[in-house]
Amino acid sequence: MISDLKGTFSQISNNNKRSAIREILKLTQNPEIISFAGGLPAPESFPVDALDKIVSDMLCEEGAAVLQYDATEGVTELRELLLKKYQDEGIQCSLDNMIITTGSQQGLDLVGKIFVNQGDVVICGLPSYLGGIGAFQAYGATMAGVPMDEQGMSAELLETKLEELKQQGIKPKFIYVIPDFQNPTGITMPESRRLEIIALAHKYDVLIVEDCPYREVRFEGKPQRMMYELDNNDHVITLGTFSKIFAPGFRIGWVLGPKDVNEKIVIAKQSADLCTPTFVQKIAIGYMKSGLFETNLQKTIDLYHQRRDVMLAEMDKHMPDCVKWTRPEGGMFLFITLPEHMDALDLFHKAIEKKVAFVTGNVFYCDGSGTNTIRLNFSYVNNEKAIAGIQRLADIIKAEMLVGETC
Amino acid sequence: MISDLKGTFSQISNNNKRSAIREILKLTQNPEIISFAGGLPAPESFPVDALDKIVSDMLCEEGAAVLQYDATEGVTELRELLLKKYQDEGIQCSLDNMIITTGSQQGLDLVGKIFVNQGDVVICGLPSYLGGIGAFQAYGATMAGVPMDEQGMSAELLETKLEELKQQGIKPKFIYVIPDFQNPTGITMPESRRLEIIALAHKYDVLIVEDCPYREVRFEGKPQRMMYELDNNDHVITLGTFSKIFAPGFRIGWVLGPKDVNEKIVIAKQSADLCTPTFVQKIAIGYMKSGLFETNLQKTIDLYHQRRDVMLAEMDKHMPDCVKWTRPEGGMFLFITLPEHMDALDLFHKAIEKKVAFVTGNVFYCDGSGTNTIRLNFSYVNNEKAIAGIQRLADIIKAEMLVGETC
Structure with missing residues (x-):
């Protein structure tokens, strides 16, 4: 050695x-x-039972293509299917806004990679998902915690924190939030709170990273609009994943983000793993098209x-x-x-x-x-x-x- | 924005x-x-034809486990099967030395991530695989090129470069080599050259990153022993992959490295993507066990x-x-x-x-x-x-x- x-x-x-x-x-x-x-x-x-036929049909119809490299951005048809789900909700988005990642953990990693230098400040809830904090800290982020109340990250205390940092001449790289059924608290931000936080992001000229792994798993109450939609002004980068609504063993996530941010993410992803496995992306396409997803x-x-x-x-x-x-x-x-x-x-x-x-x-x-x-x-x-x-x-x-x- | x-x-x-x-x-x-x-x-x-049955049997025998998260290090059985191939060649290695990565591109990225600070020197052949250079440069590596001759990286010019850097008080983080059928030249290092480069790594106290994507695809001539084996002194980190010998669309690679290095790689991989897709790792296990691999x-x-x-x-x-x-x-x-x-x-x-x-x-x-x-x-x-x-x-x-x- x-x-x-x-x-x-x-x-x-x-x-x-x-x-x-x-x-x-x-x-x-x-x-x-x-x-x-x-x-x-x-x-x-x-x-489990549905996959045998989906894989079998896929191999039969597409053959070797499912075993080859594919684009770093992800397989186009999968990106389109995911976009359609968002568009059906009324969200404005196109191919430029959608990148497939190897789980949403890779989304967190790439967001850290393209934004965080040693010593940069990132704001998160107290408490927040450890895998997000860890990914940002790896690139040298100093995490600034903002306490939560029963509606999620406190807007009042977020403003105090942003103002305090501003006084010190510090602009945080982004605010990390998990608006729906947050990990670890299970708390969901109502729309009013989302809007308050977006207004602060605009006022203090800061990006928001919106992590949405659980959003679709709602038992009761009214679905809340994503911060990506509420902002509609390129301040929000949203991370999604199939891990909680299909299967984590496929490691398929995605970034729904502003075009200029996504361009940087694609370049970073290219040196990270070239592309997410084509084979599992193609299975996901078959699964979504089969109607079994819903x-x-x-x-x-x-x-x-x-x-x-x-x-x-x-x-x-x-x-x-x-x-x-x-x-x-x-x-x-x-x-x-x-x-x-x-x-x-x-x-x-x-x-x-x-x-x-x-x-x-x-x-x-x-x-x-x-x-x-x-x-x-x-x-x-x-x-x-x-x-x-x-x-x-x-x-x-x-x-x-x-x-x-x-x- | x-x-x-x-x-x-x-x-x-x-x-x-x-x-x-x-x-x-x-x-x-x-x-x-x-x-x-x-x-x-x-x-x-x-x-293509073999996979339908392998996936079908896998789903039938293992059920939901193939769709769940698995260990960051990779699925143990796959690690064991890969180790066995190396052990059969006479190489000393155990589970501590083997990590599954999301393609060997992730191996390159993680090696860059755990070693390279902005401005650090990494040595590579002139020419070398662009995806390796790019991954190291992303973390701020200054690439120092060493010309190649018909036996690969010139040992003489490597020593000149190492000595020159030493005079400047600079210790490179590692020497990046592709010993077999190098990308882009197709040149293979004979054992004598491998040993010369290893001796220089020992003399100048530097690690070697040995990238082996093509090694198994040999048409003629005698297989050369890996630098990992020739060194046998924890100076070499070897990257392998299924991309050229099974299917790139699975994105399965691996790191065969010293225990102390692999521990750092696992931590870095955990925040990069938690684990490589379980589903494709399990298919690779079925494929290797079927005997179809050979x-x-x-x-x-x-x-x-x-x-x-x-x-x-x-x-x-x-x-x-x-x-x-x-x-x-x-x-x-x-x-x-x-x-x-x-x-x-x-x-x-x-x-x-x-x-x-x-x-x-x-x-x-x-x-x-x-x-x-x-x-x-x-x-x-x-x-x-x-x-x-x-x-x-x-x-x-x-x-x-x-x-x-x-x-």
């Missing part, structure tokens, strides 16, 4: 930390553990809806009064706030002993706060396990209550 | 240039043009061998004496050196008019030299077209000869 390998690694490599969740998930792999920790879609939601999505929504209901019912039944949690209208996660004196990491180790697992909420807080919070996933675990798991978790929390503690 | 989008892009984005080949390829898309320009495997080499590889080798022979025979027949070219023992490319007064770009435009296309060699020279060179691909075009194309090309070159020019 060379004499100073450690000193040979780049600044980016040194910025890039192993995901805290990854370490937590390793502890939860014992099959006896009921785990609410992961962020996995339910395998029951995957259209049927299976409804099945997925129904499944997660029912799992969320069971989870909330059990929590209502067993959790002590001083524990609070969100009631998401969709998505895959809910978020618990424990009494302030409780440390979720301490609780995590006790929970593992009792064979139940979760992710400590603090990993989603770029400032390390949120030590009394917990993220629970409700999409993966079946009802029987969920019921047993929530009971175990409630028992553990109750045992942590202070003598005579009331809320 | 924000007021200064251009000023908002990162240093990396500004480093990252649109591929020159990409622009050239756009000009060659007219179906009447016989194009030796691309770097595409022959679609006839793809095992049969189809031999078919591919035979096809390219025969295409190379036709191409060389036509060139021998039609090219004027003062034109020189390589005679590759494998791979997909050969490289032409024209008389010095000829400009390949000028020739390219004339060739497009005559409906034949190639890539100008200078795009592979990090110092912009090689303006009288041409890369020809021989894997994609069928014999009939190759014969017509080479005749057209020879005619164009002959028309450029100076009056009374002899060689």
Whole structure:
């Protein structure tokens, strides 16, 4: 080995930390553990049976073309099918605005890559999706957290933050938001809040990165218009994915963004992986054209809806009064706030002993706060396990209550 | 749009240039043009017929697991199968040394990402694969070119370069080599040259990145041991891929590297795309286990061998004496050196008019030299077209000869 390998690694490599969740998930792999920790879609939601015929037809009709390289921007027909879904919602967009990525994680990575220099500021919610924060931090971003309320990122505190940065002569590279059923909180921004944040982006001349992995998985309430649509002024870059509405094992995501931004993303993607696998993109085309997409999505929504209901019912039944949690209208996660004196990491180790697992909420807080919070996933675990798991978790929390503690 | 989008892009984005080949390829898309320009495997080499059953069996036996996220390092069974191939060659390696990537282009990108800071020096052959140079330059690499002779990168000139850099207090991050049937020249390094370069890497305390996309596609001559094996001292990071020996549309590559390097690559890959698509990795497992891999590889080798022979025979027949070219023992490319007064770009435009296309060699020279060179691909075009194309090309070159020019 060379004499100073450690000193040979780049600044980016040194910025890039192993995901805290990854370490937590390793502890939860014992099959006896009921785990609410992961962020996995339910395998029951995957259209396994439909794929055999779709692949078979595709190979028969298209032959070798499905095994060849394709354009860096993605297979044109898939881009058109995705655009059509947005256009049907009334959104103005064309091929220049649509790039296929290798999962929306690659979208996050490429957005970081084309915008962030070492030391640049990126604004995110407190808390926010760890994979987004990590991707931006890898390129040297200093994350500036803005607290959330029950409507998502606080517009008032966002303005305070933007003004504070402006006073210091700092212009953030972008504001990172997950407007629908946010990971980790499950909170959805109403249109009014989206408009407030867009107005601030205009006022302070800043881009918005809108991450939408869960948007289509809505159980109830009114779908909210995307910030991309509400802005309609090239301030918003939206990331989408099939991972939660088709299958994560295909790694198909997309960027719906301004033409000038997408041009840079394509160049960055070309050196990142040349193109997303043609084979899976072609399967996605067959799947969308078969009409099964909508049927299976409804099945997925129904499944997660029912799992969320069971989870909330059990929590209502067993959790002590001083524990609070969100009631998401969709998505895959809910978020618990424990009494302030409780440390979720301490609780995590006790929970593992009792064979139940979760992710400590603090990993989603770029400032390390949120030590009394917990993220629970409700999409993966079946009802029987969920019921047993929530009971175990409630028992553990109750045992942590202070003598005579009331809320 | 924000007021200064251009000023908002990162240093990396500004480093990252649109591929020159990409622009050239756009000009060659007219179906009447016989194009030796691309770097595409022959679609006839793809095992289309075998895949229907492999996918069907896979869905039946594994069900939803093939559609779920999998480990960032890659699906364990695929890593084991690849390791076994190397172990069968006598190479020492274990799971810690093997990571699946989304094509070997991702391997190049991640190597750049974990090692290169703005201004760092990376050494490469003059000429070298553009996608490698581009990936490293994106992270700010200053490429230092070392001329090649008929045995690949010159060891003597490499030492001169390393010594020159040392005098300036500069340690390059790594030496980038493509030892087998190099892109663009088709040249293979004999073992003696590999050992000389490894000795220099040891002497100057520098890593080697060994890019092996074509190694298995050998028509004749003795397979050369990989530099990874010859070194056996953690100085070499090897990149492999299925793109030329199975199907590029799966985007499956791998890194065979020292444990300490691979640990950093996994972390970087996690924020890049979480994991390579599970679905295509599982297909690759089924394909390798079916035994079809070896049969189809031999078919591919035979096809390219025969295409190379036709191409060389036509060139021998039609090219004027003062034109020189390589005679590759494998791979997909050969490289032409024209008389010095000829400009390949000028020739390219004339060739497009005559409906034949190639890539100008200078795009592979990090110092912009090689303006009288041409890369020809021989894997994609069928014999009939190759014969017509080479005749057209020879005619164009002959028309450029100076009056009374002899060689």
